[in-house]
Amino acid sequence: MPDKYETHDCDVLVIGAGGAGLRAAIESSAMGAKTALVCKSLLGKAHTVMAEGGIAAALANVDEEDDWRVHFHDTMAGGKMLNNWRMAELHAKEAPERVLELERWGAVFDRTRDGRILQRAFGGHRHKRLSHVGDRTGLEMIRTLQDKGVHQGIDVYMECTITRLLMDGGRVVGAFGYWRESGRFVVFRSKATVLATGGFGKAYPVTSNSWEYTGDGHGLAYRAGAELIDMEFVQFHPTGMVWPPGVKGLLVTEAVRGEGGILRNSKGERFMFKYLPEANRKDFAADEAEATRWVESVLADSKPDGRRPPELSTRDNVARAIYTEVKEGRGSPHGGAFLDISYQPADRVKKKLPSMYHQFLELADVDITKVPMEVGPTCHYAMGGVRVDADTCVTTVPGLFAAGEVAGGMHGSNRLGGNSLSDLIVFGCRAGRGAAESAKTASRPTGSLDRQIDEAAAEVNAPFGRTTGEHPYALHSELQEIMGSCVGIFRTESDLKEGIRRLEALGPKVRNVRVEGSRMYNPGWHLALDLGNLMVISEAIARSALARPESRGAHSRLDHPNYDPHFATVNNCVKQNDTGGMTVRETPLPKMSDELRKVYDEVEAMSLPAKA
Amino acid sequence: MAETREFQVFRGDRSGGKMETYPVEVTPGMVVLDAMHRIQATAAPDMAVRWNCKAAKCGSCSAEVNGKPKLMCKTRLDALPADRPVEVRPLRTFPLIRDLVTDVSWNYEVNKKIPPFTPKPGAVWRWKQEDVDRVQEFRKCIECFLCQTVCHVLRDHQKQPVFNGPRFFVRLASLEMHPMDGLDRLEQIKEKSGLGYCNITKCCTEVCPEDIRITDNAIIPLKERVVDRFYDPIRVLFRKIFGSASLTKPE
Numbered sequence: 001m002p003d004k005y006e007t008h009d010c011d012v013l014v015i016g017a018g019g020a021g022l023r024a025a026i027e028s029s030a031m032g033a034k035t036a037l038v039c040k041s042l043l044g045k046a047h048t049v050m051a052e053g054g055i056a057a058a059l060a061n062v063d064e065e066d067d068w069r070v071h072f073h074d075t076m077a078g079g080k081m082l083n084n085w086r087m088a089e090l091h092a093k094e095a096p097e098r099v100l101e102l103e104r105w106g107a108v109f110d111r112t113r114d115g116r117i118l119q120r121a122f123g124g125h126r127h128k129r130l131s132h133v134g135d136r137t138g139l140e141m142i143r144t145l146q147d148k149g150v151h152q153g154i155d156v157y158m159e160c161t162i163t164r165l166l167m168d169g170g171r172v173v174g175a176f177g178y179w180r181e182s183g184r185f186v187v188f189r190s191k192a193t194v195l196a197t198g199g200f201g202k203a204y205p206v207t208s209n210s211w212e213y214t215g216d217g218h219g220l221a222y223r224a225g226a227e228l229i230d231m232e233f234v235q236f237h238p239t240g241m242v243w244p245p246g247v248k249g250l251l252v253t254e255a256v257r258g259e260g261g262i263l264r265n266s267k268g269e270r271f272m273f274k275y276l277p278e279a280n281r282k283d284f285a286a287d288e289a290e291a292t293r294w295v296e297s298v299l300a301d302s303k304p305d306g307r308r309p310p311e312l313s314t315r316d317n318v319a320r321a322i323y324t325e326v327k328e329g330r331g332s333p334h335g336g337a338f339l340d341i342s343y344q345p346a347d348r349v350k351k352k353l354p355s356m357y358h359q360f361l362e363l364a365d366v367d368i369t370k371v372p373m374e375v376g377p378t379c380h381y382a383m384g385g386v387r388v389d390a391d392t393c394v395t396t397v398p399g400l401f402a403a404g405e406v407a408g409g410m411h412g413s414n415r416l417g418g419n420s421l422s423d424l425i426v427f428g429c430r431a432g433r434g435a436a437e438s439a440k441t442a443s444r445p446t447g448s449l450d451r452q453i454d455e456a457a458a459e460v461n462a463p464f465g466r467t468t469g470e471h472p473y474a475l476h477s478e479l480q481e482i483m484g485s486c487v488g489i490f491r492t493e494s495d496l497k498e499g500i501r502r503l504e505a506l507g508p509k510v511r512n513v514r515v516e517g518s519r520m521y522n523p524g525w526h527l528a529l530d531l532g533n534l535m536v537i538s539e540a541i542a543r544s545a546l547a548r549p550e551s552r553g554a555h556s557r558l559d560h561p562n563y564d565p566h567f568a569t570v571n572n573c574v575k576q577n578d579t580g581g582m583t584v585r586e587t588p589l590p591k592m593s594d595e596l597r598k599v600y601d602e603v604e605a606m607s608l609p610a611k612a
Numbered sequence: 613m614a615e616t617r618e619f620q621v622f623r624g625d626r627s628g629g630k631m632e633t634y635p636v637e638v639t640p641g642m643v644v645l646d647a648m649h650r651i652q653a654t655a656a657p658d659m660a661v662r663w664n665c666k667a668a669k670c671g672s673c674s675a676e677v678n679g680k681p682k683l684m685c686k687t688r689l690d691a692l693p694a695d696r697p698v699e700v701r702p703l704r705t706f707p708l709i710r711d712l713v714t715d716v717s718w719n720y721e722v723n724k725k726i727p728p729f730t731p732k733p734g735a736v737w738r739w740k741q742e743d744v745d746r747v748q749e750f751r752k753c754i755e756c757f758l759c760q761t762v763c764h765v766l767r768d769h770q771k772q773p774v775f776n777g778p779r780f781f782v783r784l785a786s787l788e789m790h791p792m793d794g795l796d797r798l799e800q801i802k803e804k805s806g807l808g809y810c811n812i813t814k815c816c817t818e819v820c821p822e823d824i825r826i827t828d829n830a831i832i833p834l835k836e837r838v839v840d841r842f843y844d845p846i847r848v849l850f851r852k853i854f855g856s857a858s859l860t861k862p863e
Contacts, residue, residue: 042662043720044755045670103737106729106790108744108751115738133748139669140751150720151728158717181709210664244641250667359667362686364641473653517658520625521710524657 005176005185005453010036010155011439012432013175013190015162015217018046019138019421020404021196022145023098023428024435025154028194033436036188037149038157038177040212044146047198047210048424051138052253052355054120054130055102055425056418057095061112062119063127063304068092070126072596073603075419077280078124078314079383079412080553081568082230085592086390087410091419091426098425099131107144109133113301121258121298124314124416126283128304135253135355141421160186162216163529164456165193165224165400168445172224172399176456180526183519185457187449191439194393194431195221195386195402200537202530204379204488205480208240208251211527217406218540219533221386226395228574229408229587231384231537232544233554235415236489238318240378243334247363249378252339252356254417256373257311259352260295261341263322264372265330271337272310275321284310299344316414316554319377323489326376336376342369377489381420382537383411383554384544387573392434393427399442403431409571413553463528469514472528478506479534487542492559496546503539510535536582543584544572614638617689618697619647623659625710632656633697638689644700645673645684648712660711668821671756675712676701681758681819705761716757722776725804729787732794739791750786750830752822755779759816759826765809775806778816778826785830788837802838807831 012028014021017039029035039046060066072092076083103109103117109131110118119128133140150156162177166187174189197217201209222228239252257263265271276284284307285291291309298304311318322337332338341349346369350357353368360366360373385408386395393401404424411419463469486499513528550564551557570586577583592600615638620631634655636647648661663673666685673684678692678699692698706714759778765771776784784805788797801807814827824830841847 041664041670042672042716045664045672047665049670049754050665050667100737104731106787106793108747108790110748111739111741111744115740133751136669136752139754143751143753147723147728150724158720181713181715210666210670212664245639246642246646247666355669362668362688363643471657473657477653515657521660521713522658523652523660 005187005457007187007189008036008155008157009189010034011191012036012194012435013038013188013192014194014196014432015175015220016046016196016198016404016406017043017156018048018196018198018404019141019145019424020428020431021046021194022142022149023425024194024196024403024432026145026149026152027429027432028436029152029154031433031436033439036155036157036190038160038162038188040159040161040180042158043156044142046142047212048138048142048421050208050210050251051141051421052135052251053122053255053258054132054137054418055095055099055141055421056122056125056129056416057099057131057422058092058127058129059096059099059117059119059131060127061116063129066127066129068096069599070603071095071129073600074125075416076412076600077604078414078416080414081412082552082571082589083412084390084409084590085596086590087427089596090390090430091410091423094426095422098422098429102141102144102425105144105148107140109140120255121308121312122254122417123257123312123318125418130258130418132255134351135255135353137421141425157186161526161529162220163460164452165220166449166452167224168447168449170225170398171442172397173445174449176453178460178519181521183522183525187453189444191442191444192399192401192435194435195400195406196404196428196431197406199382199405200534201379203479203483203534203538203541205484206240206249207379208237208249209379214530215533215537216530217402218385219536221395221397221400221402221406222536222540222574222576224397224400225576226397226400227387228540229384229387229571230413230544231540231574232548232572233383233413234379234541235315235381235383235554236319236377237380238315238322238377239339239375241364242332242336242374242376244364250359250363251378251380252373252375253353254315256339256341256353256356257309259341260298260309260344261311261339262309263311263318264338264340265325266332267330269330270310271325271330272313272318272321275317276310276313277317284308284313299348314414315417319489320556322375323377332374334374336374338372339375340372342371381405381415383413383415384408384541391430392437393431394434394438399438401431401435403427413555460529463513463515463525464519466512466514469512470509472513472515472524472531475506475510475513475531476527476534479531479538482506483538483541487538487545490556490558491545492557493546493549496542499542500539500546503535503542507535539582540574543582544574547572547584547586617694619651620697620699621648621651621659621712622701623656623711624708626708631699642689643685644675644677644682644687644689644698647689647698648684648700660709660713662713669754671754674703674756674758674761676703681761683756683758683821686821703757703761705767706757718772719755719757719760719779722780723783726780726783726787727795727797727800729790729793730795731792735792735794737792743791746829747786747789749824750782752824753779753782754822756821758819758821762815762819764813764815771806771809775809778831781805781807781810781834782824782826782830785834788834798838798841801834802842807834807838
């Protein structure tokens, strides 16, 4: 007999309550749509709280030369021109307004001396562009949006996991899920649905991501027939903690380098100078003396003197540099590089980087005001995701929208630090608007959804009925091991093929996963269900990586170390085929408008002056 | 080198439960949450534990470790006495769901009743860093609810219906002291928040993982503002003569 379930009707269903989901729900609700917001955790605990360094927006409060054009240029250059240019344009143009809006909703950013929002430097950004609150910017964003949202009449469903999108004639008309607390089932009937589920770092053994990051939205969209693009581009943040074992991978904010943090190897060499790509070496300090002058100007809160230090290269580049230093035997005692901010006044470090100070002191017995930190690469961010229309965030499936990390295209092959929080509010807002508009004309499904609901219920119940099969924790470890060793920071054709072969062998075991206990708040069961999504994205990453025999941005092929001009014009696109298998094909990159191309070229030609 | 320590963890739900013992192999720098994960992966896959970031940024993994409210992700095993088992229980002040997970939804209900940030009309959005240092201290709150669980007004006297608790005094203070907030909040603070029940024992400050000086910087200043407004005899007289609108929130 099928289980009973409760049903909730809404105009717009938002899945995920991080920055993008909350912003989408606020916009949709402000437009008069009855809005339901569903999240796996308690409200306000989403992964956005872990964002530290800041929100990139060309407010030009600190560096007057900044404007949206330069931000657009930097974003495209960071993504190695593979970005959806229209998304990068909208993002650069709208981020300032979205940041100021947060302030009007109660966010309290750090200030410049003349009382405006302070901005700091970050990798790949030509100007000081990141509005921030010490190193807890994500918390400020989520709390501001949360308090705005709950007073606006959004219906929030906490600790609720969605396992399937419900379809009616090719359109998404709702979702099926379960309450984590009771294990009871719940159905949402919606006219439009927004995915804002974040990324999938939990596919990797060393990650800065929390347990929630299991690629749920990617999996839901894929199974509903949507296209995923750029899945080969997985960002490894260069600086995660490497010791003690329990916190391996925990993020060390890029703000440490933005505030002047220096990277050295075990021989004391400042190695980043030798890893700067020729193409943009001109944007960086030529030597330690110039880098020191730049840091001194930051410390003095004055106009930049000299060009930025090499540590502020893009994340893909710094991560590869640290990985290479360690691999070649110049690593720190626990297998990382040294990141040093201790040469600065202790009070300043504690004020600018309070969470980092506490994190190292309490978890690693390291006082960062006295000695260097040890850091190494950690899986951090998914550039790839669901293909969306830039203006409305609608996916290739009617009724389904996506925003934030789950959406693909905005960041191309590599995301710049600070561009994630701005992405969340710019496209969260647009997705909320797009969904609310679409809901106005959508009608309720004509047919019955009962069969889909029964199937979905049977699927989530199945792991309890099995007498054979492995535990979800063991299978999860195996998956992470495969991804870490075969589809990691550096890739080769043979490793990728091996990874795909092992994933194919793991598939049947995951489909036969066994769970003990009851449905009441059962983390083993929750993980067992999340594994299905992790399998989809892992296969998508490995197959997309194999289909791009070149190195670009975060995708580094040891067997194809250079750019290939052909791959500058295509995205790899993943879709479920008619037999349930995965197809990867190339789709042409949208061609940038002439006007924007001109903007890009003009900014590119403006080299930053090297002061004597 | 592998050292083993014994953990006693509460297992059960509203119908009852008991402490279960689990031996756990420990590694250097290990925290209590690591141990809970190891128990899940080996001995008890269905053990309910709420957690998210494992970085002391989200405030999800609150529990009572050796009788003290703590974030499990921040509690190092080498800081706990080695000669006895580590005891882990759910937060006592909130209704139990299962094992280490409690129902904290009451806190969300309280938050809903606090009027949101309301900018002053014609506000000019410029302020000095010094003007917001205090507000930023309050906004560090990660809503772990350790202050709520330790506060005796909630824990022992169950004043939930009339007392917001330290977390929301911090929230009220962050709004009351926000340089751009234009709402007069003192009436609500005096009448609705239950601030008067707090007798400043500072237990909340002691457990705050974000080192927010809840009592000194939030609760006492709020109490002072309420006293200034409603109990200062000169002000009371002033108000009687000129009406209550003559004394609004201090600029």
